[in-house]
Amino acid sequence: MLVKLIKKGAEADIYTGVWKNYKSIFKIRKIKNYRNASLDSKIRKQRTIKESQILSQVKSFGIPSPLVYFVDLEKTMIVMQEIPGKPVHDLSELKIVQSSKEIGKLVGLLHKNGVMHGDLTTSNFILFKNIIYMIDFGLSQNTIKPEDHAVDLRLIKEILNSAHAKIMQSCWKNFLAGYKSVVGVTYQTKIVKLVSDIESRGRYAEVV
Numbered sequence: 001m002l003v004k005l006i007k008k009g010a011e012a013d014i015y016t017g018v019w020k021n022y023k024s025i026f027k028i029r030k031i032k033n034y035r036n037a038s039l040d041s042k043i044r045k046q047r048t049i050k051e052s053q054i055l056s057q058v059k060s061f062g063i064p065s066p067l068v069y070f071v072d073l074e075k076t077m078i079v080m081q082e083i084p085g086k087p088v089h090d091l092s093e094l095k096i097v098q099s100s101k102e103i104g105k106l107v108g109l110l111h112k113n114g115v116m117h118g119d120l121t122t123s124n125f126i127l128f129k130n131i132i133y134m135i136d137f138g139l140s141q142n143t144i145k146p147e148d149h150a151v152d153l154r155l156i157k158e159i160l161n162s163a164h165a166k167i168m169q170s171c172w173k174n175f176l177a178g179y180k181s182v183v184g185v186t187y188q189t190k191i192v193k194l195v196s197d198i199e200s201r202g203r204y205a206e207v208v
Contacts (some may be wrong), residue, residue: 011030011031011047011138012138015027019079020069020110021083022082023067024082024175025080026078027078029079045165048071048077048078050069055068055137058137061109063109066133066135067135075128083135085128086126087124087126088123088125089163091127093164095167096122097174100174101177104176104180104181105178106132106178107120107153107156107175107179108178108179108182109182110152111152111183114143115141116152117134117137118139120152120153121159151198154199156175160172
């Protein structure tokens with residue numbers, strides 16, 4: 001089980017390695033020394049269980065995502081399938097624009113089934129063999145609240161604005177078209193209005 005660190009995150013460290021002959025990702029939640037030790041252990045275990053459950057859930061919605069191979073609660077570790085493609089973030093601008101509609105559909109499927117991703121960035125979608133996979137459900141939660149779904153959309157909009165500014169308008173238009181095709185025009189309109197409300201609150205806070 002040779003593993004190599006590929007990403008240090010605030011919540012967890014991500015390693016790549018081999019699990020029972022399969023190339024795998026090892027996600028290990030980090031001990032937070034500023035928290036009470038037993039509370040920290042409880043939180044990490046709960047989040048590990050939650051993430052592995054949501055990974056299984058989203059596959060049942062028809063969302064391409066990594067298979068979970070193994071969960072070790074003592075180490076607060078999830079061993080999952082490594083998707084060997086390329087993050088959408090790193091694709092050509094044309095490809096990112098084209099991928100945005102499919103990403104919108106996937107997020108629509110997620111929301112329609114009552115799940116909020118919590119960390120929607122173009123790095124958390126991987127293109128592999130012409131299929132877009134959704135990854136990193138570490139901050140996901142089960143929620144049917146439109147406000148929570150609007151938070152998801154606001155984040156991806158912000159990411160498009162900051163990381164892909166030149167193509168932002170085309171990406172956002174395609175994303176919303178994909179999203180609408182799954183959730184319907186009424187719900188999409190409601191969520192987009194909520195995104196605007198959140199943005200205007202942010203602007204008002206900045207002015208003050």
